[in-house]
Amino acid sequence: MSKLAILGGERVIAEKDVDKGLFHWPIVNDAMRAAQAKVLEDGNMSGTDIARRFEADFAKWQGRKYALTHNNGTNALNAAMYAIGLGPGDEIICTSVTYWASCTGALPLGATVVFCDIDPETLQMDPASLEARITPRTKAIMVVHYMAHPAPMDEIMAIAKKHNLKVIEDVSHAQGGHYKGKMLGTFGDVAAMSLMSCKSFAIGEGGMLVTDDAEIYKKAIILGHYDRIVDVCTDEEMEGPKNIPWGGLKNRMHQTAAAIGVEQLKKHDSEIAEIDRAMKYFWKGIEDIPGLKCIYPKDEGSDKAGWYASRFLYDKEAFGGISNVTFCDALNAETGGQFSFGCNMPLHLSSVFFDVETYGHGKHDRALSGDLPVAEKINGMLLGEPWFKHYDTAKIDMYIEAVRKVAANAAADLQGINDTTPIIGGVALSKRKK
Ligand SMILES: *Cc1c(COP(=O)(O)O)cnc(C)c1O
Numbered sequence: 001m002s003k004l005a006i007l008g009g010e011r012v013i014a015e016k017d018v019d020k021g022l023f024h025w026p027i028v029n030d031a032m033r034a035a036q037a038k039v040l041e042d043g044n045m046s047g048t049d050i051a052r053r054f055e056a057d058f059a060k061w062q063g064r065k066y067a068l069t070h071n072n073g074t075n076a077l078n079a080a081m082y083a084i085g086l087g088p089g090d091e092i093i094c095t096s097v098t099y100w101a102s103c104t105g106a107l108p109l110g111a112t113v114v115f116c117d118i119d120p121e122t123l124q125m126d127p128a129s130l131e132a133r134i135t136p137r138t139k140a141i142m143v144v145h146y147m148a149h150p151a152p153m154d155e156i157m158a159i160a161k162k163h164n165l166k167v168i169e170d171v172s173h174a175q176g177g178h179y180k181g182k183m184l185g186t187f188g189d190v191a192a193m194s195l196m197s198c199k200s201f202a203i204g205e206g207g208m209l210v211t212d213d214a215e216i217y218k219k220a221i222i223l224g225h226y227d228r229i230v231d232v233c234t235d236e237e238m239e240g241p242k243n244i245p246w247g248g249l250k251n252r253m254h255q256t257a258a259a260i261g262v263e264q265l266k267k268h269d270s271e272i273a274e275i276d277r278a279m280k281y282f283w284k285g286i287e288d289i290p291g292l293k294c295i296y297p298k299d300e301g302s303d304k305a306g307w308y309a310s311r312f313l314y315d316k317e318a319f320g321g322i323s324n325v326t327f328c329d330a331l332n333a334e335t336g337g338q339f340s341f342g343c344n345m346p347l348h349l350s351s352v353f354f355d356v357e358t359y360g361h362g363k364h365d366r367a368l369s370g371d372l373p374v375a376e377k378i379n380g381m382l383l384g385e386p387w388f389k390h391y392d393t394a395k396i397d398m399y400i401e402a403v404r405k406v407a408a409n410a411a412a413d414l415q416g417i418n419d420t421t422p423i424i425g426g427v428a429l430s431k432r433k434k
Pocket of ligand 1: 173
């Protein structure tokens with residue numbers, strides 16, 4: 001085979017043949033353009049009429065009684081934690097390997113985040129690690145359907161039931177996904193998610209909270225939706241002016257985002273179905289390569305809807321000990337970008353949870369972790385696939401060819417290369433030392 005591009009050989013995909021449209025996100029249609037322009041022209045950015053329409057549509061799609069729009073996923077998750085009653089002295093268990101906002105909403109509430117480990121085969125919460133961290137103070141479990149893969153909900157819900165714990169799902173990576181035929185976001189007491197512009201369900205800055213529980217819905221409104229408190233509070237509950245949020249926050253969604261959301265919902269299922277087809281086609285082309293393993297749920301009726309930030313397992317022993325970082329750089333050198341390595345750095349290694357004092361609750365109470373061996377090594381075991389948005393087999397074939405070329409040559413040719421490679425295709429390359 002020809003010389004690897006990272007060593008000066010010819011690229012599999014020449015610069016002029018890179019099709020950025022294959023990856024562009026979100027996919028924008030005329031209905032979205034018109035809907036958001038109308039909000040602006042009507043001066044209706046801070047209303048709630050379109051947000052309510054989006055909520056009604058979203059709740060129906062999600063199969064939940066209530067949906068409540070938020071200005072971002074971070075605040076929707078904080079609202080979910082507040083609404084299930086998480087407060088000072090309580091503990092909430094969350095995986096260490098996730099985006100920070102899965103658990104930081106517990107900090108202003110004065111609760112303690114307890115980190116648990118993940119399963120290295122699925123990257124999801126490890127039920128044994130979860131159960132080992134339950135104490136009399138544990139109030140809730142924050143389950144993240146991480147990188148589009150469903151968490152093991154049968155085991156998690158059984159543990160929650162046994163110990164009488166609340167369950168919150170963070171669906172930021174997996175909107176529209178399923179576990180054993182049931183939609184993600186419908187297992188726990190409440191689910192919250194980001195609808196930020198990079199996520200599978202991308203409407204800009206935005207978040208959603210969904211629940212079947214009227215009390216949770218009401219508390220999320222009380223916390224940060226001042227102009228909707230009259231909808232849920234009786235005169236006896238609140239004296240004087242009613243338009244003051246009890247939690248002092250303002251979580252309202254911008255209505256241009258809601259208007260885009262109404263339109264995105266109409267096409268979301270078909271878009272993630274096409275992504276699924278494209279990603280599976282890509283995997284068919286590389287699945288026989290020893291050392292590369294797709295992470296995909298095995299259960300009937302489970303899926304990886306949207307394939308957001310998808311990762312796969314890289315076994316460096318199959319490639320002469322070449323690191324995932326070097327392997328990734330070699331892939332990006334062949335293709336002009338789109339491959340990535342690692343995942344979120346483990347949160348339990350951040351001083352934010354242990355060494356700083358923000359709210360006067362005491363820094364030693366902010367988080368607990370213990371040993372998390374998988375969380376601490378997983379970043380060296382993962383690569384990220386290109387996120388194909390279109391089922392264009394001729395173009396996907398070129399990425400398959402690139403993987404095959406690098407896989408065939410890595411062990412022999414990449415030993416000892418150092419970090420002088422430039423940034424390729426906007427993807428920052430590693431700073432590695434020989
Ligand atoms: C993006 C993300 C969030 C936060 O959502 P924002 O809309 O960015 O505030 C929370 N949890 C996870 C897992 C995320 O990826």
